Each structure stands twice: as structure tokens, then as C-alpha cells.
Amino acid sequence: MSVADVREAITQAHREEWARVVASLTRRFGDLDIAEEAAAEAFATAIERWAADGVPPSPGAWLTTTANRKAIDRIRRENKRGDKQKEAQLLYDDDPPEPPDAIDDERLRLIFTCCHPALAMETRVALTLRMVAGLTVPEIARAFLVQETAMGQRITRAKAKIKAARIPYRVPSAEDLPARVSGVLAVLFLVFNEGYLATGPGTDPVRHDLTAEAIRLTRLIRALMPDDGEVAGLLALMLLTEARRTARVSASGELVTLGEQDRGTWDVALIAEGHRLVRERLAARVAPGRYQILAAISAVHTSARDVRDTDWSQVVALYDRLVRLDPSPIIALNRAIAVAELDGPEVALAAVGRLEPRLAGYHLYHATRADLLRRLGRSRQSRASYDKAIELAGNTAETAYLTRRRDQLG
Amino acid sequence: MQYLVSVINDTANSGTPEEQAAIDVFNDRLMAEGHWVFAGGLGAPSSATVIDNRGEEAMFSDGPFVESKEYLVGFWIIEAADLDVALKLAAEGSKACNRKIEVRPFL
Numbered sequence: 001m002s003v004a005d006v007r008e009a010i011t012q013a014h015r016e017e018w019a020r021v022v023a024s025l026t027r028r029f030g031d032l033d034i035a036e037e038a039a040a041e042a043f044a045t046a047i048e049r050w051a052a053d054g055v056p057p058s059p060g061a062w063l064t065t066t067a068n069r070k071a072i073d074r075i076r077r078e079n080k081r082g083d084k085q086k087e088a089q090l091l092y093d094d095d096p097p098e099p100p101d102a103i104d105d106e107r108l109r110l111i112f113t114c115c116h117p118a119l120a121m122e123t124r125v126a127l128t129l130r131m132v133a134g135l136t137v138p139e140i141a142r143a144f145l146v147q148e149t150a151m152g153q154r155i156t157r158a159k160a161k162i163k164a165a166r167i168p169y170r171v172p173s174a175e176d177l178p179a180r181v182s183g184v185l186a187v188l189f190l191v192f193n194e195g196y197l198a199t200g201p202g203t204d205p206v207r208h209d210l211t212a213e214a215i216r217l218t219r220l221i222r223a224l225m226p227d228d229g230e231v232a233g234l235l236a237l238m239l240l241t242e243a244r245r246t247a248r249v250s251a252s253g254e255l256v257t258l259g260e261q262d263r264g265t266w267d268v269a270l271i272a273e274g275h276r277l278v279r280e281r282l283a284a285r286v287a288p289g290r291y292q293i294l295a296a297i298s299a300v301h302t303s304a305r306d307v308r309d310t311d312w313s314q315v316v317a318l319y320d321r322l323v324r325l326d327p328s329p330i331i332a333l334n335r336a337i338a339v340a341e342l343d344g345p346e347v348a349l350a351a352v353g354r355l356e357p358r359l360a361g362y363h364l365y366h367a368t369r370a371d372l373l374r375r376l377g378r379s380r381q382s383r384a385s386y387d388k389a390i391e392l393a394g395n396t397a398e399t400a401y402l403t404r405r406r407d408q409l410g
Numbered sequence: 411m412q413y414l415v416s417v418i419n420d421t422a423n424s425g426t427p428e429e430q431a432a433i434d435v436f437n438d439r440l441m442a443e444g445h446w447v448f449a450g451g452l453g454a455p456s457s458a459t460v461i462d463n464r465g466e467e468a469m470f471s472d473g474p475f476v477e478s479k480e481y482l483v484g485f486w487i488i489e490a491a492d493l494d495v496a497l498k499l500a501a502e503g504s505k506a507c508n509r510k511i512e513v514r515p516f517l
Contacts, residue, residue: 118493165515166411168492176494 006051013059014043018134019220020060021067023106026169032113033159034071036131042067107132108171108224111217115184116167123158124187125194130155132220133213143194143207184221185234185291188214192238196245197395211242229281233292236277240298243270248397255401259307271302293322312341329358337368345375363392367402379409412447413496415486415503416512422454422483429508436506440488445499451484483509487516 018039025035042063056062114127126144129135135143141151161167172180195210218235225231247261256262278299281292288296297318304310319335332355340348349372352365359365370385386406393399425433440446455474462469474481486503490496496513504511 116493118497164517165513166492168494172494 003051006047006055009050009055009059010043010046013046013063014134015216017060017063018043019107019110019132021063022131022134023110024064025067025071026110026113027106028068029071029075030169032131032162034074035067036159038067038071038074039063041070045070105171105224107220109169111184111221112171112180113162113167113169115180115187116162117180117183118165118167119158119161121187121190123154124183125190126151126154127158128187128217129191129213133217135213143210181225181228182230182289185218185230188218188221189234189238189291191217192241196241211238211245214238215242229284229286230289230291232277232281233289233295236274236281236295237291237298239270239274239277240295240302243267243274243302253397253400254404255395255397257401258301263305263307266302274302275299288321290322290325293318293325297322310341312338316342329355330362330364333359333362333365333368340372340375345372348372349376361392363389363394363398366392367398370402370405374405374409382406383409411490411492411496412516413488413490413493413500414514414516415488415496415500416482416514417451417484417503417507418480418510418512419483420480422452422481424483425451425507429506432506432508436503439502440486440499445488445490445495447487447489449484449486452482455481480510 021039021042022032022035025038026032029035045066046059046063050056111128111132114131115124119127122144126140129140129143130137137152137155138148140146140155141148144151146154171177191210192214195207195212195214215235215238218231218238222228222231222235243266244258244261246267247263247265248256250256274295278292278295281288281295297315300311300314300318315338316335319331319338322331323335333352336348336351336355339351349369352369352372355365366385366389370382370389373379373382373385383406386402386409390399390402390406393402437446437449440449455477458474460471460473460475462471484507488496488499490499493513493515496515500511500513
């Protein structure tokens with residue numbers, strides 16, 4: 001077996017088995033720290049052993065068994081001074097058989113523990129990427145532009161809190177489930193956006209990997225909770241957004257707006273899958289949550305072969321539903337952008353103006369105003385708004401786009 | 411597992427009769443369901459004295475060990491299987507006493 005084959009087998013096993021191994025060890029030893037360390041050691045051992053002995057017939061089982069032994073070794077080292085009884089129990093329980101459905105259940109436990117509301121949002125994100133997605137601490141640190149030591153400490157502190165405060169390792173009760181699932185989805189959406197918004201040349205590729213990682217984790221949750229509408233909605237939203245990713249930035253690293261994108265470069269397979277999920281939710285006839293509505297809006301856009309074929313009345317109707325669920329000014333701003341297409345820039349400008357007190361520090365508020373003013377021929381005011389938007393924008397692709405637009409004003 | 415449920419506020423001994431009644435109902439529930447360990451309200455930080463007897467002689471100083479705008483005005487000690495149970499109880503406690511609350515595990 002070639003070195004490349006072994007490397008490929010390890011990469012695949014890492015993708016497919018990491019969360020399972022960590023989850024089953026956490027269940028068995030009741031300690032995330034031991035589970036994480038033992039899983040990492042098992043993968044390190046696999047690199048050596050698989051190259052020498054070949055890839056085992058069942059990589060997942062091999063990794064779980066090896067990680068179990070590593071964990072027992074560590075516990076023995078730590079318990080050297082005594083507690084023979086505990087040690088005997090560990091010996092007795094070496095390599096227990098696990099039915100596949102129970103393992104799936106354990107991965108869910110792991111996700112809910114990592115996304116527990118008693119942890120800070122940034123901690124939940126880091127812990128989920130480490131424990132469930134299997135990213136290394138340096139990778140997570142780079143993706144979030146944080147010092148490696150700081151990221152390591154964040155994860156260590158989180159594990160210590162989970163242990164000390166006894167954050168439970170279980171799937172929440174039916175009564176708490178909707179709120180807790182929405183907490184998990186918020187983490188995944190944040191991971192996705194962190195990758196998606198990291199556009200432009202010179203951006204660390206690890207940040208782009210975050211979108212793929214977020215989609216992979218959302219697929220996992222979808223497989224574990226196939227009846228949850230918001231899980232399906234978020235997955236659809238991510239797929240329909242990811243489908244347009246390459247079209248969204250030009251060769252020179254400039255943002256390309258939805259209306260100007262080359263729709264021929266959109267990923268048809270991702271769009272088809274996203275549309276299928278949106279149709280599935282429509283057929284369910286259950287009042288949709290915000291991710292399902294956002295996915296439906298994305299589905300309307302991706303259904304139009306040309307921007308002029310966009311069903312803007314449908315888009316505005318969906319935003320109307322969304323505003324009722326989520327009164328945030330950012331949703332209202334996006335609604336106004338669709339209104340401009342339906343009722344003209346004058347009407348939209350009035351709607352945008354009403355958001356000024358809450359959005360004055362948000363670059364897209366000014367970019368939207370600039371665009372509407374430009375379309376109304378009010379160049380001087382448009383230029384001032386572009387200036388403000390450029391000043392506030394943090395993303396190189398967006399800055400490049402806004403600068404060109406401003407400089408094209410007559 | 412025991413948790414310290416601290417009540418945080420910027421004035422001590424400021425509960426209204428309605429709040430006191432709601433706290434009594436909550437306490438009865440804690441007792442009935444086996445979560446009750448202990449609870450009490452505290453005097454203002456200005457009534458505190460700090461003692462340091464690590465040296466030759468005990469030192470007494472007037473006032474709390476740290477000055478802050480908000481401070482501990484009362485607490486519960488509860489018995490709960492895990493943090494989810496503790497947080498749920500603490501949320502009800504916060505509603506009952508109409509104050510902000512912090513939950514911390516005992517070692």
C-alpha cells in the first residue's frame with residue numbers, strides 16, 4: 001500500500017470516525033479531556049501502524065479500540081497510587097461492543113454538550129470544531145484569527161467548566177429540545193458565515209474550509225434528526241449559499257453582487273439538493289422557522305436563470321414572514337433591497353432611512369443607501385454613502401467592489 | 411452535586427412583600443422536590459468585616475474584600491443532578507426573587 005493510500009485512508013477515517021471515537025470515549029470515561037487526548041493519540045498511532053501493517057478492515061473499530069486503550073493507560077498512570085478496584089473495572093470493560101444507533105446517539109450528546117448555553121458562544125464554536133469536527137487547535141486559531149495559545153486556553157477552560165459544573169452529556173429532553181437545537185444551529189451558522197465572509201485573495205484557506213466543515217456538521221445533525229425542519233432549513237440555506245461561492249468573488253478578488261454573478265458557474269448539484277430540501281419543508285406544511293424562510297428566499301434566487309427572471313414579489317412575501325419572526329433591522333434592510341426591485345428605489349430608500357438609528361454603524365446599511373441613491377441619480381449623496389460604507393467594511397472583496405462603484409459615479 | 415445560587419443586586423434587603431411571597435413558594439418547592447440545602451439573605455457589604463489571621467496577629471478591616479456596584483445579597487445552596495437541573499431551578503429562583511442570579515458548582 002502506497003504512502004498516499006494510507007494518508008487518504010487516515011484522512012477519510014478522521015472525517016468519518018473522529019466524532020464517533022470522541023463521543024464513545026466521553027460516554028465511557030465521562031471526561032471530554034481524556035476522550036480528546038486518547039482520540040488524538042489513536043490517530044497518531046494509526047499513521048505509524050497503518051503505514052507498516054496496512055489499513056485495518058474496519059478503521060473505525062480499530063481507532064475506537066486503540067483510543068480506549070490509550071485512555072485506560074492514561075487513567076492508570078493518574079491512578080498509580082491506588083484504587084485497584086477502578087482499574088479492575090476498566091480492564092474488565094475493554095473494547096465493549098456498541099450497536100450503531102447508540103453511537104449516533106452519542107455523537108448527538110457530544111454536539112449538545114459542546115453547544116451548551118452555559119458556555120460562551122465563541123467557546124461553543126471552538127469546542128464543536130475541536131470535539132465534533134476534529135479540527136486541531138492551531139487550525140481553529142487560524143480560522144478565527146486568534147493566537148494559538150489563547151485558543152488552546154479557551155478550549156481547556158471549557159472542558160474544565162463542563163467537568164466542574166457538571167454540564168450533562170446527553171440529548172436534552174423533548175421539552176428543551178427546540179431551544180437547544182436552535183442553539184446548535186446558531187453555532188453551525190456562525191462557523192459557516194465565518195468561512196463564507198472570508199473572501200478575497202490572501203485569505204487563509206483554512207477559513208474557506210469552515211464552510212465545508214459547517215455543511216458537513218449540519219449534514220450530520222440532519223442525519224441524526226431528520227424530522228427537524230430548521231435543521232433541514234439551515235442545511236438548504238448553506239448549500240444554496242455555497243453553490244454561489246465561486247461566482248461571488250471575481251478573479252481580481254472583488255465582490256460580485258447577486259445580480260451581476262455569472263449564473264452558469266453556480267454549482268447545480270448543490271442547488272438541486274438545496275431545492276429538494278426546501279420542497280420537502282414546504283410539503284411538511286408546518287410553519288417554517290427563520291432558517292427555512294432564508295432557505296426559501298435563496299431558493300427563489302437560485303431558481304432564476306437570469307436576475308431579471310427573479311420572482312421579487314415572492315422574495316418580499318418571504319421577507320414579510322421573516323420580519324414577523326425576527327424583527328432585527330438587518331432582516332428589514334434585506335427586505336428593503338428586495339422592495340427596490342418590486343416597487344422601485346424611491347420606496348426602498350424611505351424604508352432604509354427608517355433603519356438609520358439602529359444600523360448607522362453597519363457597512364451594508366450605507367452600501368445599500370449608496371446603491372439606491374445612485375439609481376435615483378443622486379450622485380453626490382451616493383458618493384458620501386459609499387465613502388461611509390468603505391470606511392466601515394472589513395472585507396477586502398467588499399471594499400474593492402464598493403470602491404469601484406463609487407469611482408464609477410458621474 | 412451541590413450548587414451555590416447567588417443573588418446579585420445593587421441594594422441589600424430590598425425585597426418587596428410580593429417578592430418575598432414568591433420566594434417562599436419557590437423555597438417550598440425546593441424542599442418538596444428534594445433540592446433544598448440552605449438559603450439566606452445577607453446584610454449590605456458595608457456591614458462586612460475582613461479578617462486576616464495568616465500572620466502573627468489577626469487583622470480586622472472594615473468593609474467587604476472587594477468593592478463593587480453589584481454584590482451578593484443572598485443565596486441558595488441547592489442539590490441538583492447536573493447543571494441543566496441547576497440552571498432550570500436558578501431561572502425560577504431569579505423570577506421569584508426578581509433579581510439576577512449566578513450559579514456555581516461546589517468542588
